[in-house]
Amino acid sequence: MSQPAREVKVAIAGATGTVGQRFICLLASHPYFRIVSLNASPRSAGKSYREAVKWKQPVPIPKQVLDMTVKTCEVDQFGDAEIVFSGLDSDVAGDVEEGLRKAEYAVFSNAGNFRRDPLVPLVVPLVNPSHFGIIPHQKETLGLNKGFIITNANCSTTGIVIPLHALEKAFGPLETVMVTTMQAISGAGYPGVSSLDILDNVVPYIAKEEEKIEWELGKILGGLSDDLKEFDYHSKHPMKVSAACNRVPVVDGHLECMSIRFARRPPPSPQQVKDALRAYYSEAQKLGCPSAPEQAVYVHEEADRPQPRLDRHFQNGAGVNVGRVRECKVLDIRMVVLSHNTNIGAATSSVMNAEYAVAKGIV
Numbered sequence: 001m002s003q004p005a006r007e008v009k010v011a012i013a014g015a016t017g018t019v020g021q022r023f024i025c026l027l028a029s030h031p032y033f034r035i036v037s038l039n040a041s042p043r044s045a046g047k048s049y050r051e052a053v054k055w056k057q058p059v060p061i062p063k064q065v066l067d068m069t070v071k072t073c074e075v076d077q078f079g080d081a082e083i084v085f086s087g088l089d090s091d092v093a094g095d096v097e098e099g100l101r102k103a104e105y106a107v108f109s110n111a112g113n114f115r116r117d118p119l120v121p122l123v124v125p126l127v128n129p130s131h132f133g134i135i136p137h138q139k140e141t142l143g144l145n146k147g148f149i150i151t152n153a154n155c156s157t158t159g160i161v162i163p164l165h166a167l168e169k170a171f172g173p174l175e176t177v178m179v180t181t182m183q184a185i186s187g188a189g190y191p192g193v194s195s196l197d198i199l200d201n202v203v204p205y206i207a208k209e210e211e212k213i214e215w216e217l218g219k220i221l222g223g224l225s226d227d228l229k230e231f232d233y234h235s236k237h238p239m240k241v242s243a244a245c246n247r248v249p250v251v252d253g254h255l256e257c258m259s260i261r262f263a264r265r266p267p268p269s270p271q272q273v274k275d276a277l278r279a280y281y282s283e284a285q286k287l288g289c290p291s292a293p294e295q296a297v298y299v300h301e302e303a304d305r306p307q308p309r310l311d312r313h314f315q316n317g318a319g320v321n322v323g324r325v326r327e328c329k330v331l332d333i334r335m336v337v338l339s340h341n342t343n344i345g346a347a348t349s350s351v352m353n354a355e356y357a358v359a360k361g362i363v
């Protein structure tokens, strides 16, 4: 990828949170994004970052942010950043992100608030960056020059949509997807689920998660109309999806057991599925986005992999791990998918989306 001739100044809204901390780890050593502003709630504002944050990452706080003063998320507090990465709580993300867009910032959001907005692309960078095509229409409709909002997906959706897209490209439409998730506690933010609820336990409910997975897959796998003004929400190939979501006592990494039925008969064999997953190469990789993984989908052959503790950090959490690809006696194929929920499931996807936008001149 041709590196931009200039640094691109960025701010992080929700910089003290679980996703915000991942943003800091990724952006502190980024080749051309430079952190110029850290923003969070009034509880943190006015403090240095080291005082405000409850740092939970397995590496020290990067030096350049330690003594930066955290500011509020009022729209005039983001300085000369061009891009705002948002890891804001969804209770506040709607109003804050809307205000930032109006003030002509390019907003890359992790929150769920705008995912269903018909003007806002829901982009998993290893799957559908072509949906950036709606940005000129978003700006024109709202009378903006530079401001826009783009979201990435729910973390459980992100993990499975990457292999699903690779399989759809190789073998045609998918008819049915059934998925059971085992989601890490970091997915609930900090302090998240109480230890008395999760230790020695599995909680078979995560609010609104099943509906998000079932709906978001359709927007991501669907197309964009020829005039680049409307998403088709996968209406050309309607796919039945059923999700069952569980919270498990794992710190990071969502494991998902998935069964798939293809529309075409006969369906591919397990070996053909593994070959197609290994061969999948996304646009973000082709473009050389610095945060893209070398391998979008890493297929394990060992009978007992992937596992969260062993495999979540593979490729810095930027790709997905697939294993146990085998025949399904009810649908066609079943497999296990592991993705790092705060990396490819959140911050890494946003950063890669921004890299794509810079490379394409959208920012």
Ligand SMILES: NC(=O)C1=CN([C@@H]2O[C@H](COP(=O)(O)OP(=O)(O)OC[C@H]3O[C@@H](n4cnc5c(N)ncnc54)[C@H](OP(=O)(O)O)[C@@H]3O)[C@@H](O)[C@H]2O)C=CC1
Residues within 6 Å of the ligand: 013, 014, 015, 016, 017, 018, 019, 020, 039, 040, 041, 042, 043, 044, 045, 072, 073, 086, 087, 088, 089, 090, 092, 093, 110, 111, 112, 153, 154, 155, 186, 187, 188, 189, 190, 191, 341, 342, 345, 346
């Ligand atoms: N965790 C995950 O795996 C994933 C999370 N997401 C989404 O990303 C977003 C962030 O999640 P996560 O990091 O887990 O959440 P956290 O609860 O860990 O962090 C929330 C952040 O929002 C800030 N915040 C809270 N209230 C306000 C306010 N009134 N004004 C300004 N800032 C405020 C907090 O600041 P302060 O510290 O000052 O309170 C903190 O920085 C959510 O929308 C979530 O749904 C998406 C995909 C995966």
Ligand SMILES: N[C@@H](CC(=O)OP(=O)(O)O)C(=O)O
Residues within 6 Å of the ligand: 090, 110, 111, 112, 153, 154, 155, 156, 183, 184, 186, 187, 188, 206, 209, 212, 341
């Ligand atoms: N709900 C997810 C994380 C998350 O915040 O998702 P969303 O961005 O859709 O709210 C989890 O608990 O693991």
